[in-house]
Amino acid sequence: MIEVVNLCKSFDENVVLDNLNLTIKDGETIVIIGRSGCGKSVLLKHIIGIMKPDSGQVIIDDQEVTRLNGKDLNELRMKFGMLFQGAALFDSLTVGENVGFALIEHTKSDEKTITERVAECLEMVGLRGIEHLRISELSGGMKKRVGLARAICINPKIILYDEPTTGVDPIMGDAINDLIRELQSKLKTTAVLRRR
Amino acid sequence: MNNWIWGLGERFISFIRYTGGVFVLFTQTIFWIFVPPLKRRPILDQMVKVGINSLPIVFLTSMFTGMVLALQSAYQMQKISAQLYIASLVALSMTRELGPVLTALVVAGRTGASITAELGSMKVTEQIDALETLASNPIKYLVVPRFLALLFMLPLLTVYADMIGIFGGYVVGVWKLNITHNLYMEMTWNPLKLKDVITGLIKSIAFAMIICTVACYEGFRVEGGAEGVGAATTKAVVTSFILIIAADCLFTALFYFGFSF
Numbered sequence: 142m143i144e145v146v147n148l149c150k151s152f153d154e155n156v157v158l159d160n161l162n163l164t165i166k167d168g169e170t171i172v173i174i175g176r177s178g179c180g181k182s183v184l185l186k187h188i189i190g191i192m193k194p195d196s197g198q199v200i201i202d203d204q205e206v207t208r209l210n211g212k213d214l215n216e217l218r219m220k221f222g223m224l225f226q227g228a229a230l231f232d233s234l235t236v237g238e239n240v241g242f243a244l245i246e247h248t249k250s251d252e253k254t255i256t257e258r259v260a261e262c263l264e265m266v267g268l269r270g271i272e273h274l275r276i277s278e279l280s281g282g283m284k285k286r287v288g289l290a291r292a293i294c295i296n297p298k299i300i301l302y303d304e305p306t307t308g309v310d311p312i313m314g315d316a317i318n319d320l321i322r323e324l325q326s327k328l329k330t331t332a333v334l335r336r337r
Numbered sequence: 338m339n340n341w342i343w344g345l346g347e348r349f350i351s352f353i354r355y356t357g358g359v360f361v362l363f364t365q366t367i368f369w370i371f372v373p374p375l376k377r378r379p380i381l382d383q384m385v386k387v388g389i390n391s392l393p394i395v396f397l398t399s400m401f402t403g404m405v406l407a408l409q410s411a412y413q414m415q416k417i418s419a420q421l422y423i424a425s426l427v428a429l430s431m432t433r434e435l436g437p438v439l440t441a442l443v444v445a446g447r448t449g450a451s452i453t454a455e456l457g458s459m460k461v462t463e464q465i466d467a468l469e470t471l472a473s474n475p476i477k478y479l480v481v482p483r484f485l486a487l488l489f490m491l492p493l494l495t496v497y498a499d500m501i502g503i504f505g506g507y508v509v510g511v512w513k514l515n516i517t518h519n520l521y522m523e524m525t526w527n528p529l530k531l532k533d534v535i536t537g538l539i540k541s542i543a544f545a546m547i548i549c550t551v552a553c554y555e556g557f558r559v560e561g562g563a564e565g566v567g568a569a570t571t572k573a574v575v576t577s578f579i580l581i582i583a584a585d586c587l588f589t590a591l592f593y594f595g596f597s598f
Contacts, residue, residue: 191469215472229467231459243471246478291471 142166143188143299148197150183157183158194167298170325185301189221190214201299219247222292226304228284230276236263236287237272243295262290265327266320282313286320293324300324362476362557363550366484369477379482387448387483388490392497398443399498402435403427403505411514420514424524427506429533436499437537438585441544444491445577449552452483453573456556457566465557475557484549491545492538499537536592540585547580 145163149156157180165171173181186192187199190206199206204217230239241259244250250258256272263269266286271279279287285305292300305321306314407423414420456479459465468475503525510516516524555573559565 186466189470191466215474218470218472221470223467223470225463225467227462229463231464231467232462242473246471246473 142200142202144198144200145184145188146198146200148184148187148199149195150180150187150192151195158187158197161197182303185223185303189218189223189301215247219243219295220298221301222295222297222299223301224285224288224292224303224305226307228288230279230284230287230291232276234276235272236268236274236276236279239276239287240272240290240294242291258294259290262294263287265293265324266290267316282309282316285309285313285317289317289320289324358558359550359554362480362554363546365476366480366550366553369474369481370485372477375481379478380485383482383486384490386451387444387486388494391444391447391490391494394443394447395440395494395498396501398439399431399436399501400505402439403431403502403507404509406430406435406502407506407509408513411509420510421516421520421524423510423514424506424516424521425528427510428503428525428529431502431506432499432529432533432537434537434585434589436502437495437540437544438581440495440498441491441541441548441581442578444487444494445544445548445552445581446574448487449548449577450570450574452549452552453556453559453570454566456553457559457569460557460559461562461566480549480553483553484546487545487549488542491548492541495537495541496534499534532592536588539592540588543584543588544581547584548577551577551580 143163143165145161148158148161150158157178161180161184173184175181183192187194188201188206190199190209194207197207201217201220204213206214206217209217230236231242234242237256237259238245240262241255244255244258259272260269263271266289268283268286268290271283271287276284276287285308289305302321306317309317406427410423410426411420414423456465459479465475465479468478507521507525510521511518552573555569555576559569
């Protein structure tokens, strides 16, 4: 469960989050909608602990994210998957290395297990056999789907989607929406979507 | 008058904030070096980028510097029939000053700029945020390999620059000024002490720390897309140049007027 309690965040004199309260239950999918600059991204960044609030708390499974640091925060982050608006794929790595990044860096899994898991995730997003491609060789829609494969690779309990269908054509947008629904029913994850 | 004092105060605060930020990044980098695991592959990749790929430009810079140094000093020394001392002058200038400083400036312009541009692009495309969400520390993953690679490769590049610079002087001395091979070599090695080479290497280690920390700090601070990346890259190179020259001045004062070893 994700609980946001009296969350406040300002940038200089611009108040972005003002005593925000929100509860998201396990397995629930919620969509956050709002104008540009109203603090949707800022909220997602607080939930995953990239940003520290001025005051207030974010509690995930009885752990207060805002108080965690270092190893504890990283352990909590392993419960998360996040799809960024522009996919945020590491362009110095191949598709396979991107998708398996968390497994390569944080688990002792052998190469065969990682390769199989990467192939499985890419298949789930409909991109079989592109592990060896460079990020620069992918189209916008493919990047989004590879980003999604990376987000689900460690079997996260919670997935955050930052504008998942922005910048893709309507057909691809529908395909991504279907994929999100399918993943939610398959993986039983909690999902937070941000949309303009 | 009030505005002027206000502006001065703001500049001073931003200077303190900048210096503090660079220092904090430096201490965090040292901390993360000792946090396992330390993967060899990214460090080796960076060593190739930073060191091996810099060899041609360091070769050209040092070769021409050694040659010009010999030619310019020959012009003066001929008047007092002391051309022979050109060999010593080139050897000492290269090992003590020009080798470490010119190599550091070349590497700051080439590698420092590329580090800032790379990290800056990663910042504006949210790749740094993505690293954090994937439970990886950006300093451990991005800064530490670059820092260690520079720390190891810059002293090696400096030794290489020293040798090439001395060879540049040799080319002018032997082929243009008709100094014999044996005499030129004797006049090169005789005045050269181990201290000259070691102080040059100590300087290059400090310069490596400056180049990497400033470049990474500027990269992490980038805001506002491609324009921001360009501005940060320029600032990283200019700041590194200033700090390298200031540090060189400080080290020279310490080694040749402060310590005696």
